[in-house]
Amino acid sequence: MPSKPAAPITIDAVYAAPGYLFRRMQQIAVSIFMEECKAFDLTPVQYAALIAIHTHPGIDATRLSAVIAFDRSTLGSVIERLQAKDYIERxxxxxxxxxxLLYLTKSGAAILREIIPAVERAQGRMLEPLKPGDRKALMGLLTQLVDLNNEASRVPLRAEDALEHLGKGG
Amino acid sequence: MPSKPAAPITIDAVYAAPGYLFRRMQQIAVSIFMEECKAFDLTPVQYAALIAIHTHPGIDATRLSAVIAFDRSTLGSVIERLQAKDYIERxxxxxxxxxxLLYLTKSGAAILREIIPAVERAQGRMLEPLKPGDRKALMGLLTQLVDLNNEASRVPLRAEDALEHLGKGG
DNA sequence: TGTTGATTGACAGTATACTGACGATCTGGG
DNA sequence: CCCAGATCGTCAGTATACTGTCAATCAACA
Known part of the structure; x- marks a missing residue:
């Protein structure tokens, strides 16, 4: 079979491109998250940071950035905001x-417990339009792809390596 | 079968959540795009805007924002930058x-032609770690999901509706 | 025709995200 | 002990992304 002719330069090619679909799905995911969690005034990134600090109390900012695949320079302001809301302390x-070292405050632990159901509703809604079997298939493929592409984006440490010194190895 | 017990509050739950995977994959996709296209100094969003203007010459900013699923308020600065680089004119x-009304300049049309191969390399690399069959499956599911979730994020118009007045209906 | 309501582009404010740089600090080799 | 290199948090600069607001303008209806 001959290779396809060069696609015309058209926006339709963009719609079918993986990069466009990933960007779009990320937009949708954030939007759904914010909708379900608007009562809590927490962004997806702030939520991930809280969970990570809860899982690894006393973690430092650089290792935290590795654990949640989050840029080190951006993390500073995220931490500041969480600290201003009295959810964490340094x-x-x-x-x-x-x-x-980063620790959850009592408020931080409390809001985490309260927000979990909303977050799970949000995660469920993201995949809801698909048939159950397709949801599983998509998650499987995505997990695989993210794992195999892990080093393509600037994440200084693999999460497991980052945590060696914390003695949390499973 | 009983429902699963409440998941422990742990970062591992985040790693398996769709929202995390979408964010991560978007990071990776942008990173790969920028790497392949660094000779051109164009971001993924700027590229999408150029393609859309090329496809729909004389489009206005509001309709452009619908066509590329891009927030109207952010689009202003994107247009400014493209104009500063002399790729478009208003x-x-x-x-x-x-x-x-937005039009490509000669420079804009030229860089679009030149950057296409790099963009296609980038799109290919994003899925490369998967087996060919899995790539197709993932793209199919993602396309479906984005389409069905389209109204979940703030995109004021569906692309087709936005373009009615341009008489480009296919 | 005059006024209401919608639309357009612009702006302010907030929050990611990344690059590159910096001073303070730690670590290891000599 | 001293110094070179690495690491830590931070900052400046740029680019998305979203909410909400505004003045200018347009369209439609009384």
């Missing part, structure tokens, strides 16, 4: 003056 | 003083 590490 | 519409 304590200097005694043995290394560069590092500030 | 002409006032004679019959409606509110509207400015």
């Amino acid at each position: 304590k200097p590490a005694p043995e290394d003056k560069r590092i500030k | 002409k006032p519409a004679p019959e409606d003083k509110r509207i400015k």
Whole structure:
């Protein structure tokens, strides 16, 4: 079979391109998340940060950025906002003056418990239009693809490596 | 079968959530795009805008935002940057003083032709880790999902509706 | 015709996201 | 102990992305 002729330069080619679909799906996902969680005033990224700090108390910002695949420079402002809302606190590490350790406050742990159902509703809604079997298939393929492409984007450490010193290995 | 017990509040739940995977895949897609296209100094969004203007010469900003599923308020700065690079020009519409019509310049049309191969390389690389059959399956499911979820995010007009007045119906 | 309501482009404000750079600090080799 | 290199948090600069608002303009109806 001959290779397809060069596609015409047209917006329709964009609609069928993976990059466009990923951007669009990310927009939709954020939109659904914000809708379900608007009572809590937490963004998806702030939520992920809270969960990660809850899972790894005393983590520092650089390792946190690896755990949630989040740029180190952006993380500073996210942490600031979470701190301003009194959901986390930062304590200097005694043995290394560069590092500030992150912990959930009581408020932070509380809001996390409260927001979980809304987050799960949101995650469910994102896939709702698909048939159950297709949802599974899509998640499987996406998980695979993200895993195999992991090093394509700037994430300084793999999550597992980042956490070695915390002694949380499973 | 009993419903699963409530998942523990853990970062692992985030890794398996659709929202996380979509965000991650979008990061990866942008990263690959920028890598392949770094010689051209064009972002994915700027590229999509150029293609759309090429496909619909004389489109206005509001309709353009619908065509590429792009927020109207953000589009202003994107247009400014494309104009600063001399890739597009804006002409006032004679019959409606509110509207400015968008056209590609010669430079814009030229860079579009040149960048296409790099863009196609990038799109290919995003899916490369999957087996060919899985690529097709993923694209099919994603296309379906984005289409069915289209109204979940703030896109004021469906692309087809937005273009009625341009008489480009196929 | 005059006024109401919708539309357009623009702007302010907030929140990701990335590059590149910086000072403070730690670590290892000599 | 001293210094070179690495790491940490931070910052400046740029580019999306969204909400909400505004003045100018247009369209439609009383």
